[in-house]
Amino acid sequence: MTTSALCIATAQLNPIVGDVAGNLEQARRARAEAADKGADLVVFPELFLLGYPPEDLVLRPAVEQACREALETLAAEDGPAVIIGTPWAEEGRLHNAVALLDEGRVQAVRFKRELPNYAVFDEKRVFDSGPLPEPVTWRGIRIGLPICEDIWIESVPRTLKGHGAELFISINGSPWRRTIEADRKAAFSRWTEIAVPLIFVNQVGGQDELVFDGASFSWDSDGNEVQRLTGFETALSIADWQKSGGRWSCVKAERAPVVTGLEADWAAMRLALADYVDKNGFPGVVLGMSGGIDSAISAAVAADALGPDRVWAVMMPSKYTSQDSLDDAKECSKLLGIRHDVVDVEPAIAAFGATLAGVFAGRDPDTTEENIQSRVRGVVLMALSNKFGPMVLSTGNKSEMAVGYATLYGDMNGGYNVLKDIYKTEVYELARWRNQQGLVIPERIITKAPSAELKPDQTDQDSLPDYSVLDAILNGLVESDTAPDTIADRGFDPDLVARIENMLYRAEYKRRQAPPGVKIGSKNFGRDRRYPITNKFRAPRR
Structure with missing residues (x-):
């Protein structure tokens, strides 16, 4: 049966890397709260069950197994449908995955296609790239589930639209830096051409030298912002969406101010x-x-x-x-x-x-x-x-x-x-x-x-x-x-x-030998800028 109205909960939460049991409990509490607010669907960030970025921790088979068991536990429990990030091993390959849970089981799984391997990212070290994804069909709706970097690269959203996606729900582990708002707007500026609504769900919190701002948002099919969650705080926000004339529109959602500058x-x-x-x-x-x-x-x-x-x-x-x-x-x-x-x-x-x-x-x-x-x-x-x-x-x-x-x-x-x-x-x-x-x-x-x-x-x-x-x-x-x-x-x-x-x-x-510290600018010492200690190069002078 196809629905023309959805209440979607954005769960902008703060996972702890490696705390699978604790992250599962966070998901349960958010799901229960979303149910109390009448949500049909609750969306969690990228790799939420394990935490992001997991680095080499995810390579341990016991870690993926623990996440799989937590996912199946969550799927079997009552409540709104769930979209959540988790590692997923299949046919000898390890993927950064997104799963759709509903009616007591895992309904669908999609794999991240574009693995970032620059600046603070090194996902190609630990994950295998998935195929160009197809939408999932849920309650008669064709939903595209791009994972973070997938929406920064044009091929993925265009492929999803080509396969009939009418709504994009993107789970993210997008770390903050001073330029992040401008960077996101520049990267997603093509959205007016794609003309499909986007729900962007990001994690919040500190993880070693990275900090995640949350700042989750939604855009309509014209690229206008229709929802915004507070930056640097956990939140669970409800948005009402309706389909009319073949297009989904957000009819009710909160709009928090953007946190900028100092x-x-x-x-x-x-x-x-x-x-x-x-x-x-x-x-x-x-x-x-x-x-x-x-x-x-x-x-x-x-x-x-x-x-x-x-x-x-x-x-x-x-x-x-x-x-x-x-x-x-x-x-x-x-x-x-x-x-x-x-x-x-x-x-x-x-x-x-x-x-x-x-x-x-x-x-x-x-x-x-x-x-x-x-x-x-x-x-x-x-x-x-x-x-x-x-x-x-x-x-x-x-x-x-x-x-x-x-x-x-x-x-x-x-x-x-x-x-x-x-x-x-x-x-x-x-x-x-x-x-x-x-x-x-x-x-x-x-x-x-x-x-x-x-x-x-x-x-x-x-x-x-x-x-x-x-x-x-x-x-x-x-x-x-x-x-x-x-x-x-x-x-x-x-x-x-x-x-x-x-x-x-x-x-x-x-x-x-210095202690870690949070990344604030465009290039921090450590994850961003990795120079050899033994180094005789000096730039030639005129």
Whole structure:
């Protein structure tokens, strides 16, 4: 029997990779809620039963088997029909699949055709590509079920339409980045030519270095947005669809505002940190609170993500620490409502000096002694983590990570870094934005010259160019792989550009040992940008 009216529930949920039982329970609860709201069909994101991206975990036969059993369990239970993502092994091939469940059984399965293998994606490593898919027929409706990348590649939706698809329901694990809204609109701009309504269901939540924004939406056959779910939050949203004159139209749905700009950056960092801490079972975080802007902004993100009672700030002064820094760290902690302790590290630094005095005899102090200070602080934080359980939150920004202005086994210690993909100039922008929502960072932290305070009267600009210059050069070298000569043509000193390029390459070994951090921009260090540590190439100069 063909129906001309549908109530479709979009289940924008936050799975945990590998928690098949927990993800199944999430699906059950959402299905029950959808039933209470009168839904005929509830749609879950890509690979929901296992979580996305599963990486090599999905290659374990026991994982696929657990997902198959969970799928069959869900299919046998009462409730609205279900569209859900799961791995599926068939004839010796492993697929990223979408299943339609109804009337107590698995009604249909379709396989992902286009496997992304660029930037943060490497699905060809673990999955086999499926054939060009045909629609499924459910209640007399021909439904196309493209999976994520399938709708970015024109051949799949055109093939589905050619086989009579009258409605597309696309399940997704589409990670967020600053440009994602523009990227999605550009990729789907052909939808007006395809002229078939699209329901786009995306997961939400943090998974290691990725964060998923949800922001699920629906378009009518003319490409107009008719439904939008809130970004960076779980949600279950009901939409009413009717068929008239041979076309499906959305007659009732919510339209949430799009989260953009610095608000989106903050939401991404907050969600990524919260999920990393909670999904891995940490009670909270501990971080070094130096009185500088990087630790202040990291603490602010943590307090927003976890709640102030789960954030522990530790000021670790040495003889070079200024009174302003002591006061600023204490004031920032007070404004955030987080625990603040002071641990004097000068005795430990002095002990290292005495221990090494013999072998260092005749040598002037240099960065070695500076790094010892940083490493002492790293030991203190790790000791607190070991003794009391909170994860150490690293506080270095992308500018420092790029040029190696950070100390291995010192300020690079930690389990996670929310600023790993945030340039220093962007740190300042985020601090000002966050203060507009409510003062949490003292103004002096934002306005004073940045300093590691590892020697008398030190500032970052003793070793680096002004951050506005450094970040402009790094944006060219990292984000767009622009040739150094081209960057120099924009008004930068060619020798400086060459020096920054050299520092960028030489610091690769440090970045390999850095903690993970959430992807924010177009190309993060890690999944996006994978350079060899041993690398003698430097761009030729005119």
